[in-house]
Amino acid sequence: xxxxxxxxxxSADGIDVAVVDIAPVEQPRNGGSDxxxxxxSMRVLDTDTVPWSPELRERILRAAEGRPFTAGEFCRLDxxxxxAFAEVAASSVDAVASMPDLVVSHGQTLFHWVDGGRxxxxxxxxxxxxxxxxxxxxxxxxxxAADIAAGGEGAPLMAVFxxxxxxxxxxxxxRALATVNIGGIAxxxxxxxxxxxxxxxxxxxxxLVDAVVARHTDGRMAFDDGGRLAxxxxxxxxxxxxxxxxxxxxxxxxxxxxxxxxxxxxxDRAVAASRTEAIAFEDLVATLTExxxxxxxxxxxxxxxxxxxxxxxxxxxxxxELLARLRAHAADRGIAVESSARRGIDPxxxxxxxxxxxxxxxxxxxxxxxxxxxxxxxxxxxxxxSGRMPLQLPPPLVGVAxxxxxxxxxxxxxxxxxxxx
Numbered sequence: 001x002x003x004x005x006x007x008x009x010x011s012a013d014g015i016d017v018a019v020v021d022i023a024p025v026e027q028p029r030n031g032g033s034d035x036x037x038x039x040x041s042m043r044v045l046d047t048d049t050v051p052w053s054p055e056l057r058e059r060i061l062r063a064a065e066g067r068p069f070t071a072g073e074f075c076r077l078d079x080x081x082x083x084a085f086a087e088v089a090a091s092s093v094d095a096v097a098s099m100p101d102l103v104v105s106h107g108q109t110l111f112h113w114v115d116g117g118r119x120x121x122x123x124x125x126x127x128x129x130x131x132x133x134x135x136x137x138x139x140x141x142x143x144x145a146a147d148i149a150a151g152g153e154g155a156p157l158m159a160v161f162x163x164x165x166x167x168x169x170x171x172x173x174x175r176a177l178a179t180v181n182i183g184g185i186a187x188x189x190x191x192x193x194x195x196x197x198x199x200x201x202x203x204x205x206x207x208l209v210d211a212v213v214a215r216h217t218d219g220r221m222a223f224d225d226g227g228r229l230a231x232x233x234x235x236x237x238x239x240x241x242x243x244x245x246x247x248x249x250x251x252x253x254x255x256x257x258x259x260x261x262x263x264x265x266x267x268d269r270a271v272a273a274s275r276t277e278a279i280a281f282e283d284l285v286a287t288l289t290e291x292x293x294x295x296x297x298x299x300x301x302x303x304x305x306x307x308x309x310x311x312x313x314x315x316x317x318x319x320x321e322l323l324a325r326l327r328a329h330a331a332d333r334g335i336a337v338e339s340s341a342r343r344g345i346d347p348x349x350x351x352x353x354x355x356x357x358x359x360x361x362x363x364x365x366x367x368x369x370x371x372x373x374x375x376x377x378x379x380x381x382x383x384x385x386s387g388r389m390p391l392q393l394p395p396p397l398v399g400v401a402x403x404x405x406x407x408x409x410x411x412x413x414x415x416x417x418x419x420x421x
Contacts, residue, residue, distance in 0.1 A: 001363070002045070002098055005355035006085045006131070007106035010184025010259050011210055011315065012060045013222070014051035015085060017092045018352035019100065020044055022360045025404075037399035040164070042357065043406045045096045047349045050088045056080060063125075064110045064259055074125075081108055082127030086134035093135060103131055103139045104359035104382075112155070112258035118375070119153045119256050121145075128385045137387040140359050144381075147368065152376020153256040156187035159199035159370045160361065161354035164403040166191045166311075178307035178335070180296050181351060182206060182316025185258060188299050190307055196372040200253035202299035203246070204262040206316050208288045211264040216281050227321025230289035233282030242270040243291045249298075254371040289322050297329030306333050313340040313350035344407050357403060358382070365396030 004019045025039040052060065059077055063069050069077075085105050093100060107124035114120065128141040144154030158181055166177045170191045179189045184207035189199040209230070210223045224230055246266065248257055267288065271277055279287075300307060310330055316322050317339050327337040340347050358381055361368060367378035384391055 001102070001360060002100045003102050003104060003356040003359045004089050004092060004100040004135075005104045005106075005352045005359065006089055006126075007351060007355055008052070008060075008108045008126075009314075009351065010109060011206055011223075012052065012057055012064070012108065012184075013315070014049050015088045016049050016349060016352050017047065017088050018044065018349050018356060019046040019092050019096050019098070020353060020356040022356065037401035038397055039401050040357075040360070040403045041406065042353060042403055044349075044353070045098065046092050047346060047352060048088075048092060048095075049348065050091075052084070056084065060108055060110070065263065066260070078125045078127050079130070081125050082130035085126045086131040089131055090134055100135070100137055102359050102363055103135055103137060104143070104355045105131055105139055105141045106143055106355055107141060109258065111260055112256060114256060114258075114261070117251065117255070118151075119148045119155070122148060122154050128383075132385045132387050135387065138391055139385045139387070140362055140382040141385065142383045143355070143358060145383075146379040146381055147370055147376050150377045150379045152370055153200070153254050155201060155256040155370075156181070156189065156199045157358060157368070157370065157381075158187055158351070158354050159189050159197045160368050161350075161357050161403070162189045162191050162199075163195065163197045163369065164357070164400050165405070167195045167197075168402050171195065173308065176301070176305065176307040177309055177311065178300055179311045179313065179340075182292070182296070182312060182314040182319075182322070183351070184210065185262065186292065186296050186314075186316070188296065190301060192372075197369075198253060199371040200255050200299070201257045203249055203257065203295040204266075204288075204292050205314065206292070206319075207259060207262055208264070208267055208291070209285055212267060212281075212284055212288065215264065223315070224285055224289070224319065224321075227289065227319040227324075229282050229285040230319075230321040231286075233280065233284070233286030235290045236274075236276055236279055236283055236287045238274040239270055239276045239279065239284075239287050240290060240294075242274040243267075243287070244294065249295060289319075290325055292316070293322060293325035293329055296326055297333065297335075300330070300333060300335060302333050306335055308334075308336065310335050310337045311340050311343065312337060313345065313347040315348065317341075317347035345405055346407070353405060357400075361400060364394060366399050 107126035
């Protein structure tokens with residue numbers, strides 16, 4: 001089954017697209033309702049990132065930051081995003097010269113509503129009908145809503161992928177493995193030897209650094225390229241202590257968050273409270289980078305429950321200064337830090353592979369299991385928009401036992417500066 005996945009993360013850098021061929025390693029055994037879960041192979045056919053136009057990105061950020069936006073502007077943004085996703089999907093399909101069976105579009109998150117300690121709703125834009133019309137095949141969208149309606153957090157969805165990708169290794173070694181995807185927000189997954197996964201958003205990823213860099217440079221820079229700004233600055237202990245007092249960090253998992261919780265206002269309030277208004281720009285970036293590294297490391301289990309490795313992905317995994325700080329804090333807990341590139345997955349496209357796998361699961365009627373220990377019940381994720389023909393789903397599978405990934409010959413991306421670590 002060929003799946004094309006589309007998404008734009010919290011940082012709103014652009015559209016990540018991947019075309020993946022997913023197939024059972026062997027057919028599920030026994031057949032019928034007693035069939036065992038399938039072992040899957042994912043072969044990556046194409047990956048790419050297409051930046052948003054400056055005008056469209058400005059509208060995305062304006063809406064996400066809660067600035068005035070009319071119903072008409074929301075309608076036009078939803079349409080323009082859907083058309084942009086459709087255009088990127090068409091280009092990627094042309095590049096591989098293979099028509100997908102399904103397109104999975106996560107869309108662009110504008111808001112993740114958390115109230116009273118649990119997720120109440122989530123908003124992603126990018127009308128899927130434009131994609132279905134352009135490509136001509138079904139589209140799966142609105143991937144988080146069913147989990148939230150069933151009492152879950154709707155995030156992190158990465159738990160679905162990591163359970164299948166790393167579960168067998170954790171079971172064989174008898175020790176947990178952890179992953180972190182560092183986008184605008186950082187999400188942590190701990191895969192336990194018994195196959196259960198604890199997954200939650202640990203707090204900010206690149207988002208706060210990106211915001212202060214863009215503001216300081218009037219938009220000329222969107223992020224700390226290669227971590228050079230952070231490396232040239234010094235951490236301000238008073239400001240760091242104030243940032244670490246954020247109430248989200250004290251909440252117990254499962255939990256989820258977004259740009260609406262960790263925006264540039266968090267930085268400004270912490271600067272004011274710590275009386276560091278005269279802090280140098282490079283010192284501010286260094287402090288925020290340290291803040292991200294600390295919150296990720298301190299979210300991991302310690303002592304006997306500590307995972308043996310932390311596998312990093314997302315744009316933050318290509319920031320050498322952030323990874324160096326994360327390695328130092330993780331080492332105190334006996335945890336080794338590595339890039340997903342060492343395991344054959346481009347850090348910039350692990351989320352894309354996750355969305356492709358989630359599409360395969362929903363197409364085959366397999367409920368998505370997110371974090372263990374949470375209040376939600378597993379649900380089949382997403383809503384289908386038919387292509388040009390009536391929607392015809394295959395017989396459901398019982399589940400997926402494991403997944404292995406075969407990459408392409410394409411060089412691992414380095415758009416955030418520096419080689420994979």
